[in-house]
Amino acid sequence: MLVPVAIFFLALGLIAFEVLDKALVALGGAVLVVLLGFLTPEQALEAVDFETIILLMSMMMLVEISRKSGIFSWLNVRLVSITRGNPLAIAIIFSIITALFSAFLDNVTTIIIVVPITIELFRGLGRDPKPIILQEILMSNIGGALTLIGDPTHIIIGNAAKLTFNEFIVNLIVPVGGSIVALIGVFVIFRWKHLKPIANNLKTLLLSNMLIRKLEYEFLNIELSKSFIVKSLAVIGITLTGFALQTQLGLPVHIIGLAGALLLAIICAKNIHVHDALKGVEWTTLLFFAGLFVMVGGIEHTGILDSISRYIVSSSSDFGMIVMYVLWGSAFISMFLDNVGFVTVMVPVIMGMEVQLAGEPHVQLLWWALALGAVMGGNGTIIGASANVVGCDLAKKHGAPIGFFEYSKYAFPTAMVAMLICTAYLLFRINS
Amino acid sequence: MLDRFSMVMGEIEKDLGTNDLNILVLTALRDSIAHYKGRTVEELTSQLEEIIHIFNNTEPRYAIVIFNVHTVYREIKNILQKESGIKHDFGSFQKAIVSCVNDLLQSALELGDQILERAEALNLEGKTVLIHDHSHTVQDVLYRLKKKGQKFRVLVAEQDMEKTLRNIERLTAYEIPFQVVPAHMLSNMEDEIDMCFFGALTLKSTYDFVVDTGTNAIISEFHLQKKPIYIFLSGSKFSLWKAKKKEETRRQIHTRKHPSKKIHFERFKFSHDRVPLSSVDVVVTEDGIFDGHGTAKLYQKKFKEHEDLLREINGI
Numbered sequence: 001m002l003v004p005v006a007i008f009f010l011a012l013g014l015i016a017f018e019v020l021d022k023a024l025v026a027l028g029g030a031v032l033v034v035l036l037g038f039l040t041p042e043q044a045l046e047a048v049d050f051e052t053i054i055l056l057m058s059m060m061m062l063v064e065i066s067r068k069s070g071i072f073s074w075l076n077v078r079l080v081s082i083t084r085g086n087p088l089a090i091a092i093i094f095s096i097i098t099a100l101f102s103a104f105l106d107n108v109t110t111i112i113i114v115v116p117i118t119i120e121l122f123r124g125l126g127r128d129p130k131p132i133i134l135q136e137i138l139m140s141n142i143g144g145a146l147t148l149i150g151d152p153t154h155i156i157i158g159n160a161a162k163l164t165f166n167e168f169i170v171n172l173i174v175p176v177g178g179s180i181v182a183l184i185g186v187f188v189i190f191r192w193k194h195l196k197p198i199a200n201n202l203k204t205l206l207l208s209n210m211l212i213r214k215l216e217y218e219f220l221n222i223e224l225s226k227s228f229i230v231k232s233l234a235v236i237g238i239t240l241t242g243f244a245l246q247t248q249l250g251l252p253v254h255i256i257g258l259a260g261a262l263l264l265a266i267i268c269a270k271n272i273h274v275h276d277a278l279k280g281v282e283w284t285t286l287l288f289f290a291g292l293f294v295m296v297g298g299i300e301h302t303g304i305l306d307s308i309s310r311y312i313v314s315s316s317s318d319f320g321m322i323v324m325y326v327l328w329g330s331a332f333i334s335m336f337l338d339n340v341g342f343v344t345v346m347v348p349v350i351m352g353m354e355v356q357l358a359g360e361p362h363v364q365l366l367w368w369a370l371a372l373g374a375v376m377g378g379n380g381t382i383i384g385a386s387a388n389v390v391g392c393d394l395a396k397k398h399g400a401p402i403g404f405f406e407y408s409k410y411a412f413p414t415a416m417v418a419m420l421i422c423t424a425y426l427l428f429r430i431n432s
Numbered sequence: 433m434l435d436r437f438s439m440v441m442g443e444i445e446k447d448l449g450t451n452d453l454n455i456l457v458l459t460a461l462r463d464s465i466a467h468y469k470g471r472t473v474e475e476l477t478s479q480l481e482e483i484i485h486i487f488n489n490t491e492p493r494y495a496i497v498i499f500n501v502h503t504v505y506r507e508i509k510n511i512l513q514k515e516s517g518i519k520h521d522f523g524s525f526q527k528a529i530v531s532c533v534n535d536l537l538q539s540a541l542e543l544g545d546q547i548l549e550r551a552e553a554l555n556l557e558g559k560t561v562l563i564h565d566h567s568h569t570v571q572d573v574l575y576r577l578k579k580k581g582q583k584f585r586v587l588v589a590e591q592d593m594e595k596t597l598r599n600i601e602r603l604t605a606y607e608i609p610f611q612v613v614p615a616h617m618l619s620n621m622e623d624e625i626d627m628c629f630f631g632a633l634t635l636k637s638t639y640d641f642v643v644d645t646g647t648n649a650i651i652s653e654f655h656l657q658k659k660p661i662y663i664f665l666s667g668s669k670f671s672l673w674k675a676k677k678k679e680e681t682r683r684q685i686h687t688r689k690h691p692s693k694k695i696h697f698e699r700f701k702f703s704h705d706r707v708p709l710s711s712v713d714v715v716v717t718e719d720g721i722f723d724g725h726g727t728a729k730l731y732q733k734k735f736k737e738h739e740d741l742l743r744e745i746n747g748i
Contacts, residue, residue, distance in 0.1 A: 084467055126436045199469040202479035203433055209460035214444050
């Protein structure tokens with residue numbers, strides 16, 4: 001009974017220590033589960049959540065094609081121009097834009113778009129770019145918590161719990177919005193020395209303006225095709241509208257996403273070859289997901305996840321306390337384990353808890369607790385989320401390495417601030 | 433702060449060229465002065481003086497930028513002198529400086545056109561022109577002459593891939609027929625080349641042009657072959673101060689690794705080449721087309737004008 005659990009944790013360990021590529025590890029674990037007889041091949045196939053995989057693939061294609069149009073870089077550089085090099089404006093605008101991008105693109109793509117420009121600007125000004133890079137990493141994770149498509153964990157939760165795109169926004173706008181505001185406030189207070197206005201210092205103002213114009217040249221030195229941009233924006237708009245109206249359309253999100261991606265690929269066929277569009281799809285990530293679903297399916301069949309659900313539900317008679325266990329438990333585990341793997345395991349646990357707490361009017365909050373805990377907790381350490389690793393890699397490439405403890409020194413307390421806001425929000429919902 | 437400016441200006445010049453650096457600096461200066469939140473004229477003047485000091489001391493110095501900031505400073509001094517004894521209104525003073533910088537910016541934008549108008553006198557009909565650096569002025573001259581109906585061929589001496597590709601992109605966009613040959617193989621095509629076009633960063637008081645790396649070797653080769661060497665350069669890019677020493681080329685040493693073997697080696701890179709005026713046959717500026725002697729006289733005239741400007745600024 002414990003063998004599938006052991007296989008799962010061994011796989012997570014191999015992934016955490018980067019012994020092998022995560023796709024190979026997850027698929028290897030999945031094959032082992034089948035070979036050892038814990039799942040039949042048919043059961044294994046049933047365990048794979050193809051809706052999640054199709055939605056992920058579609059969003060990756062959509063983002064890759066749109067990214068090639070240059071629209072995100074253009075927007076980023078235009079926003080830099082608006083700041084006129086004012087460090088406080090840069091910090092606030094970049095925090096918000098990172099969070100907003102992340103809500104609709106994936107976190108890693110957001111970091112890849114935003115961080116290089118910030119590093120270039122801050123380095124040119126002779127300022128340490130690490131604080132703003134850290135802020136952007138935190139914002140990318142928090143922003144991704146707002147929508148169904150903002151984080152892979154949300155896609156898994158949304159599909160499993162049949163939660164709509166709109167339900168994510170309605171239920172998460174307060175804790176996510178509150179966390180964004182709080183974290184910007186914390187950043188400004190702690191980094192005020194580096195954010196003082198420069199409008200009364202002509203030398204710094206001039207240097208900033210020169211850097212901004214240099215950035216405009218560097219990042220916009222591509223031929224921007226207006227029609228390509230318009231098509232990208234139009235299809236993104238249509239797809240998001242489709243998500244918002246999924247109930248009225250009677251279509252599942254993965255079909256809406258796939259339709260959007262295919263529409264964009266077809267109408268932009270002259271701008272970008274389908275092979276290049278498909279290069280943006282992280283096939284290893286999708287294979288990782290497939291393997292993960294099978295391994296968790298194996299664990300589910302042992303009944304151990306049911307036991308865990310019963311244990312959590314029986315641990316307290318207070319529903320609020322149970323929600324807190326899920327929220328904070330998810331947060332701390334997500335800091336050290338891959339949050340996608342953790343959420344995949346927790347989905348059947350929460351489903352079990354839903355059944356056992358059938359009479360509880362706020363039982364849906366269990367899903368929001370899992371969603372918020374997994375994402376907010378992922379901010380706490382470098383290894384908590386992919387965006388953290390990618391952001392720190394980019395920083396290292398540009399000569400501003402951020403170590404594990406340096407990251408945690410700032411990120412852990414700010415993650416706790418966000419968690420307190422989520423705690424307050426969930427308790428308010430329970431008691432209202 | 434001086435190091436910051438030197439680094440940023442060096443990167444901009446490397447990517448955009450000196451003319452575009454000048455336009456970028458003037459645009460940034462105009463916007464900065466316009467958005468500056470100061471209280472008194474004295475504060476703004478003092479901060480502008482610090483900026484002028486920075487531009488006078490960047491490493492390397494950019495003649496075209498220095499000339500412009502000195503012109504701005506003269507304007508400041510004129511305003512202060514005209515209204516001496518009267519308390520200056522900060523807002524009007526700020527607007528006046530912004531307007532001065534804007535006028536310089538407009539002149540800088542028109543400078544390119546003035547050189548192109550002079551270059552129209554050149555005859556490239558049926559000829560093969562060799563280019564090497566990524567001078568925008570050279571590219572624009574070729575385009576202007578093509579638009580005037582002249583038919584010619586361009587040979588691009590291949591160098592740093594990024595610069596060569598930029599040349600290729602522009603020639604393609606301008607629909608000018610061209611071929612590419614590695615710079616070290618040019619000796620095989622000497623007979624096919626009729627003239628050589630180059631840009632330059634500046635002309636120093638030692639009568640050396642500061643040019644892209646690799647240019648000196650090509651100019652030396654074709655000077656020996658008695659092929660006409662043309663340099664296109666605005667007079668405002670002349671370095672109007674005494675050069676401290678003849679050679680101020682910056683050397684960078686990088687450690688590189690063999691792609692497939694465990695071999696590490698040092699690789700030198702240099703910032704620029706120096707080409708003596710005596711190796712150049714024709715210099716095209718906005719003031720006209722000059723031979724070596726005429727260029728030296730033009731330089732001396734501008735040197736004196738700048739000395740007079742400095743005297744005027746210091747004397748006011």
